[in-house]
Amino acid sequence: MANLISIHVLHCGCIRVSESVPYGNGIGLTNTGKQLLAPDRDRxxxxxxxxxxxxxHGLILVDTGWCRAISPRGVYDPRAAEKLLPGHMAALFHPWLPEGAAIHEQLAARGLRPEDLDLVLLTHLDPDHVAGLCHLGGARRIVVPEDEYFWSCRTVFKLRxxxxxxxxxxxxxxxxxxSPLGPNRWAVDLFGDESLVLVNLPGHTDGQAAVLVRSGPRFVLLAADAAFSPRNWEEHVTPGFGFSAQWQRRSLDWIAQTAKDPGCVAVLCSHDPAITPRTIAF
Ligand SMILES: [Zn+2]
Known part of the structure; x- marks a missing residue:
């Protein structure tokens, strides 16, 4: 039988962050302060x-990566980064976007235009996931969970x-x-046929969505920033950047359980260095 779904993993930029961002096992202002000031050797x-x-149901993009303006020459440019991000976030992320890696550049290399995208899903509103929106004018739908949008009013998210x-x-x-899915049983089945379900995985933010992409009995879970790699759920180490450690743990437990499902083809985390650009067809 022909494959029904192909997921192309693209790298739309890099971050160079404190080691405690993925594996901090605790969140809070003190941790965040250390992450902002972390020397390069600890990143x-x-x-x-x-x-x-x-x-x-069409051509779908999940998240957008960095935008070209944050890294005009394809290397880390603190001045350019601080034009788009508050200084503390530029220091935390240390972002850059290699030449040809911006989302519109990668679409063009595949012969695609933003207008060809039927749907852009934003897992959450952190800048590394939404900055590329400026390159996607013409996409037919851009969807974000209401919970994520609503809670952007919190001071902590205004800063982030x-x-x-x-x-x-x-x-x-x-x-x-x-929904039966997710640690707090909140999900939205976008097409009503279980082929694309946004599952709320809180902890990193309140409204963050993981994306469950299903083809018959098989599925791939795009876990966004609920985990940075399988180490988080296999060794019970929570990321050191987030909003609620308690909900981070519950989300990791749900991912661990989901990863064991015989139908699970892969669980992909947005910032896992082991996930190189590739295509998963199933
Ligand atoms: Zn992220």
Whole structure:
């Protein structure tokens, strides 16, 4: 039988963050302060993954990566970064976007235009996931969970999620509903056939969505930033950057359980250095 779904993993930029961001086992202002000031020797380089999905319901993009303006020459440029991000976030992320890696550049290399995208899903509103929206004018739908949008009013998210990166985009907000899926049983089945389900995995933010892509009995879980790699759920180490450690643990437990499902083809985390660009067809 022909494969029904292909997920192309793209790297749309990099971050160089304190080792405690992926494996801090605790969150809080003190940790965040240390992460901002971490010297280069204590940092790790992680990719910013974006997923282009050939799906029975069209061409779907999950997240957008960095934008070209943050890294005009393809290397880390602190001045350019601070034009788009508050200084503390630029220091935390240390972002850059290699030449040819911006989402519109990668689409063009595949002969695609933003207008060819039927759906852009934003797992959450952190800048490494939404900055590329400025390159996607013409995409047919741009969807974000209402819970994520609503809680962007919290002070902590105002400091984390510069509104300038997404406030002008025509965002369509979708509502989680009661569901057997997820640690708090909130999910939204976008097409009503279980082929693409946003599952609320709180902890990193309140409204963060993982994306469950299903083809018959088989599925791939795009876990966004609920985990940085399988080490988080296999060794019960929570990431050191987030909003609620308690919900981070519950989300990791749900991922661990889901990863054991015989139908699970893969669980992909947005910043896992082991996930190189590849295509998963199933
Ligand atoms: Zn991220």
């Amino acid at each position: 790790v380089t992680l990719p910013v993954c974006v997923y282009l999905i050939e799906h029975p 999620q510069p509104r300038s990166l997404w406030q002008d985009a025509p965002l369509e907000r979708v509502y989680y509903r009661g």
